[in-house]
Amino acid sequence: MMKTEVTGTDLELPPGAKVGIIAGGGSLPVEIARALARQGKSPFVVMAAGEVDRVSDFDSYEQTTLMLEDLGSLLPTLKNHHVTHLVTAGHITRRPRLSAMRLNLGLLAWVPTLLVGVSRGDDSVLKLFVRRIERGGIKVVGAHEIVPELVAAEGTLTKAAPRKSDWRDIEAAHAAAKAIGALDIGQAAVAVGGRTIALEGIEGTDGLLERTRQLRGHGRLAGRTRGVLVKCAKPGQELRADLPSIGPQTVEAAHAAGLAGIAVEAGRSLILEGPKVVARANALGLFIVGLPAAEPVHGS
Template sequence: MHPRRAEETPAPIGPAFENEPLGIIAAGGDLPRILAEGAVAAGFRPIVARFADGIGAGWADGLGARDFRWGEAGDAIAWFQSERVRRVVSGGTVSVRPDFRAVRPTWRTLQLLHHAIRIMRGGDDSVLKRTARFLEGRGFELVAVQDLAPQLLMPAGYLGRRVASPDERAALALAARAARTIGILDAGQAAVASQQRVIAMEGIEGTREMLQRVGDLAKRGRIGAREVCVLVKAVKPGQDRRFDLPSIGGATVREAAEAGIRGIGLTAGYGLVIGFEDLVAAADAADVFVVGVEPDDEQLAGEAP
């Protein structure tokens, strides 16, 4: 397993004053819980607004969390302001993008609806950048996940026992090129390739459904018996590092292994690992390699500070 020396992990941010409130926009999965735990450990008072897949998540009940429908987004902003929140971090999975033409907005949200509709046009990175500008225009400072929980960043090198074979390294390089290409288009972050060809590229369906598609292709004999397939999740060229960094966890490894994937690459220093111990255990159990891939200059160009 790649060693994670203490000096390699920067210290997390801290509060500007005692018990400073930190707004957490919490969607689904484990990441919002990790952010809240990190906020408490750093001395912040978490103010948790649960949206989408995060609504009803029990881990936040003791923090005075509140649930908000998409039509109540304006109320969430007003709540943050009433709690004197200055800094905000967001994280978690959103399985379905909101259609603001179909929601029933509250009066506060109705006042913001034309902004929301404009924000939701385009690819994920474009949406998130417009969301950041919108929140900054209302006095909030956006905090990156890795600034609050730097221990989640993927190190360079291998995690777990397995290392890539020559054929797997060739597949890794091709999948990385494919992931960078769709990142330029703001279409997705992940791609699967063999040593011979690109097998699948992520679109709006997300990584999980892309892997299911790869598994179906393998079952139907569309992937050759001698092809070794590798998944790469990569930071997009010029991506705003405060939002939606590529991430993997134990579930990713298990889903990849079920699809016949032999290894996983993630951008080192920029990708997030949600649960190192679970990921390494899953990788060793499935005989799948996991490696932190160094980003190139094209990926980092134009990134937010």
């Protein structure tokens, strides 16, 4: 599949278009729903059962709740509600339990995706998911197309800026994040003292930062200060389904882990609740910087 380039431009929906949102946890699906409502395109929200933590924020929208194990009914449900475009947003913390799925014709169409999901990484699954949805006649769009104002800008976004030593950490963590991304493992890495000390795995960015916090008192990290979290897209990633993002909790966790700042790819990452993120980073003395997506990382 060709790599999707994020431009941060508004999505032009044709007359009569209806957008469905597959909503997981966090603020992103809420921000997308509100943006669509402001445009006069009230969405149809499919809440992933057990994953959504802001259920009441969807009260004013047409909605349903879907068990992950009922994946076979997803396309018929979208069709029954006249959905023409679909966006996925928010955290899904688990995959469907194959043993709990009800066998039907709808589910059989998803078997290749499910089998890949058992043995391969998230991006492989998301690419197949997008392909299956679009074969069903529904166009998949990215969150960045609906809420382009959330796309990270290039440069330093906070009062604090990276020091020369921080740029060494950024280079190390950026290279490591791209390496594990190429293996479809994760999107983030932490570097301290010019070397990578932790990589994102299945536990996500919050888990990565918690491990970093715990490592502070051990071994060669003891007594070291600063450090950087870098989060970026996987090479060739399906950006319409899983754009890297940071939010207020990322800032809090990075500070708790003793890091000096966060770097993300400009134009290919989202900053959720942006004003709150920047304000909190400023209050804690952390920097947030947007890196050029298609160029080598370098400092001044």
